[in-house]
């Protein structure tokens with residue numbers, strides 16, 4: 001068939017969903033090490049939606065994993081292919097919620113969740129790829145594509161099933177209409193100042209005290225007003241590291257601590273209170289992400305230290321319960337854990353409804369690139385504020401993306417390029433594809449030689 005460049009055919013369709021198992025050998029430097037995940041190889045189960053539009057545009061999305069099992073995440077992406085091939089590109093970009101509803105609603109795949117785990121993360125990757133394509137076709141970065149959208153249309157993108165008792169569609173509409181007041185002024189402020197970030201880079205559990213001190217001081221010099229320390233392996237070590245960090249940054253810099261689900265409820269309370277003399281700002285993931293009432297109990301017992309969670313919260317329903325039960329001070333949305341932009345819209349609306357600040361989880365591979373768009377939309381056109389809000393930042397693996405995040409004075413600069421900043425460089429894919437990319441093939445050959 002003939003195609004005209006730069007003029008998408010009205011009848012263009014999805015022709016391929018290409019998937020890739022991409023793994024980075026981060027465990028070798030102890031980058032990303034914490035009390036539950038001592039040796040992560042940051043990985044992406046990556047999907048590319050290709051079309052016959054002839055405009056050169058593709059939709060990119062991924063689920064983040066930390067190594068082994070990424071092949072299972074890729075298999076889950078592959079299982080969604082029949083829902084996507086042949087779909088009209090115009091229709092799916094005009095209503096990404098239709099993709100979300102069809103994938104979440106597959107009556108057989110639903111048994112694998114519902115709306116949680118590997119299958120739901122695969123759906124999130126594909127839904128995010130749809131939004132990436134929609135924003136690229138509109139020529140806007142995703143944050144602006146969302147901020148420019150009408151409140152009624154945004155409400156149509158949210159699945160209110162199971163959350164209507166906490167947030168009804170008319171309440172969501174009212175929040176979005178209120179969010180339009182002053183949106184132009186905030187968009188200008190965002191372009192000028194960016195969105196505040198905090199850094200986890202000094203605080204990985206595997207780093208020495210000297211490295212912690214050096215990186216903490218560098219973070220302050222770079223303009224960050226908050227850093228984060230991984231805790232939870234050994235209490236005496238944590239007390240020493242917390243003291244070291246506090247001495248390095250002084251009293252005015254916030255230090256959050258992150259236990260990555262290491263504790264039961266009682267241990268979480270005792271450990272957090274043992275660190276309290278060093279003024280931790282929040283305790284993150286003190287216990288299982290499913291234990292809503294446990295978080296509420298911890299929050300009552302460690303006040304004024306704040307309680308934060310969300311990077312492993314599986315869907316909007318658990319977030320609803322965390323908010324309804326007063327279990328969290330800080331909601332840590334993740335761009336690639338739940339069912340994509342549509343479900344994250346629901347989560348941002350729930351947070352706005354309860355007045356709880358959203359400080360997204362990021363880092364990993366590509367999570368900073370994605371989630372900045374959601375926070376920037378929230379600032380411009382929903383909550384209307386960055387007060388008590390920061391996006392996590394980790395200085396790893398950005399070089400593998402076509403449009404990497406840019407940090408200026410501890411702030412995320414607003415992206416300009418159309419799309420969701422999800423597109424990975426072809427050379428990075430060719431190098432780190434597992435197990436046959438050039439890095440992993442050479443690594444396997446070296447291992448064979450060493451053991452021969």
Ligand SMILES: [Mg+2]
Pocket residue numbers: 258260284285311361
């Ligand atoms: Mg964390």
